[in-house]
Amino acid sequence: MSADLIITNISTIYTPYKKPPVHGRDMMSIHEIHHAYMAIKDGVIIAIGSGNYHKHTGPNTIIHDANQKIVIPGLIDSHTHLVHGGSRESEYKRLIAGTPYLQILAEGGGILGTVEMTRKASFNDLFEKAKKSLDEMMLYGVTTIESKSGYGLNLDHEIKQLKVNKKLNQVHPVHIVSTYMGAHAIPKEFKDDKDLYIDQMLLDMDIIKSENLAEAVDVFCESGVFSVKDTKRILSHAKALGFKIKLHADEIHPLGGAGLGVELGATSVDHLMAISDQDIEKLAHSNTIANLLPGTSFYLRKKYANARKMIDHQVAVAISGDYNPGSCPTENFQFIMQLASNQLQMMPEEVLNAVTINPAFHLGLHQEKGSLEVGKSADFVILDAPNLTYILYHYGINHASDVYIKGKPVVLNRQIVR
Ligand SMILES: N=CN[C@@H](CCC(=O)O)C(=O)O
Numbered sequence: 001m002s003a004d005l006i007i008t009n010i011s012t013i014y015t016p017y018k019k020p021p022v023h024g025r026d027m028m029s030i031h032e033i034h035h036a037y038m039a040i041k042d043g044v045i046i047a048i049g050s051g052n053y054h055k056h057t058g059p060n061t062i063i064h065d066a067n068q069k070i071v072i073p074g075l076i077d078s079h080t081h082l083v084h085g086g087s088r089e090s091e092y093k094r095l096i097a098g099t100p101y102l103q104i105l106a107e108g109g110g111i112l113g114t115v116e117m118t119r120k121a122s123f124n125d126l127f128e129k130a131k132k133s134l135d136e137m138m139l140y141g142v143t144t145i146e147s148k149s150g151y152g153l154n155l156d157h158e159i160k161q162l163k164v165n166k167k168l169n170q171v172h173p174v175h176i177v178s179t180y181m182g183a184h185a186i187p188k189e190f191k192d193d194k195d196l197y198i199d200q201m202l203l204d205m206d207i208i209k210s211e212n213l214a215e216a217v218d219v220f221c222e223s224g225v226f227s228v229k230d231t232k233r234i235l236s237h238a239k240a241l242g243f244k245i246k247l248h249a250d251e252i253h254p255l256g257g258a259g260l261g262v263e264l265g266a267t268s269v270d271h272l273m274a275i276s277d278q279d280i281e282k283l284a285h286s287n288t289i290a291n292l293l294p295g296t297s298f299y300l301r302k303k304y305a306n307a308r309k310m311i312d313h314q315v316a317v318a319i320s321g322d323y324n325p326g327s328c329p330t331e332n333f334q335f336i337m338q339l340a341s342n343q344l345q346m347m348p349e350e351v352l353n354a355v356t357i358n359p360a361f362h363l364g365l366h367q368e369k370g371s372l373e374v375g376k377s378a379d380f381v382i383l384d385a386p387n388l389t390y391i392l393y394h395y396g397i398n399h400a401s402d403v404y405i406k407g408k409p410v411v412l413n414r415q416i417v418r
């Protein structure tokens with residue numbers, strides 16, 4: 001079978017190959033193919049190897065010379081708050097002066113400030129702003145993201161956010177997986193009646209499910225936001241409706257959200273800076289992914305999640321960006337990977353598994369994405385770097401030169417292909 005496209009002259013292809021979820025010490029396993037090529041037909045990888053690629057060429061094959069650059073799978077950012085109105089630099093000075101994140105929220109700012117701005121924004125405003133951020137993410141090599149609602153906090157405005165995800169997924173090459181997060185904060189109008197807000201959310205979920213606007217439901221399980229009991233109620237209902245479930249767990253206070261996630265069969269538990277040893281053990285024996293977000297610790301100047309302990313105890317770890325206006329305002333996913341390496345002390349091989357196959361697994365995409373193998377989607381990044389470690393070592397800059405999604409170039413020479 002002749003290829004539509006062959007990427008040749010690749011110095012090294014780095015790819016995970018273990019069956020996901022890739023736990024603990026298996027996260028050190030990756031394949032390195034030197035002097036490599038990759039042949040693609042109809043958006044799917046049909047051959048990958050080293051040496052002579054000519055047997056895959058035909059009269060119409062396009063050859064792309066990688067000029068001795070390296071190739072990795074498209075990056076999968078499995079936790080973002082992409083769609084939101086406005087920005088929160090007005091809180092930045094208070095934050096760096098030491099005002100706690102949850103105090104700003106309790107005063108009606110923080111997430112609730114973004115809720116006001118998101119409610120005021122039109123669908124088009126939100127769409128254009130999110131599209132710009134998505135372009136930026138793609139320039140850094142991101143080819144799939146998860147995107148949450150959670151700044152509308154009522155049915156109409158949550159649906160507005162989810163419909164932005166839907167439209168972006170139709171018109172933008174980056175693949176988007178949508179999550180409903182009405183349980184991101186308690187809206188002002190329900191300030192004194194959280195249970196009534198939860199009742200309302202449970203009803204809203206039926207509609208979101210019937211309109212097929214989200215695959216998963218997420219809850220911010222935290223002191224002053226949704227308790228473990230609230231979270232259990234919301235996620236049990238979501239699960240019964242057929243949603244995947246996940247939670248923002250043990251971010252600031254060790255409430256036991258991670259353990260609850262394992263108990264309920266969550267696909268991921270996210271943040272985990274304050275996770276207990278007991279819950280690390282529970283995670284290790286489950287298929288729930290520990291989704292760590294080091295960019296948030298960096299921005300909020302909080303302690304980092306203990307990735308080393310988790311990996312050493314056989315937990316399956318993913319790393320995500322958490323792009324949002326209040327705790328991680330950056331689209332630079334390579335910087336997030338560099339933080340995972342430098343601050344979480346994850347080895348380059350572990351980081352690669354954590355930003356490709358493990359997130360693909362918890363998003364339910366591992367059959368087609370997350371590694372470079374014959375039969376999988378040709379989502380990959382060509383990086384102007386001599387080896388994998390270099391992209392983590394030389395930090396703060398963008399190493400991605402070209403990005404392909406389903407075999408089509410979406411970034412060439414650092415420019416978006418329109
Ligand atoms: N922790 C809760 N939610 C977001 C932050 C949202 C915001 O501050 O706007 C997070 O994942 O960090």
Ligand SMILES: [Zn+2]
Nearest residue numbers: 079081248322
């Ligand atoms: Zn989040």
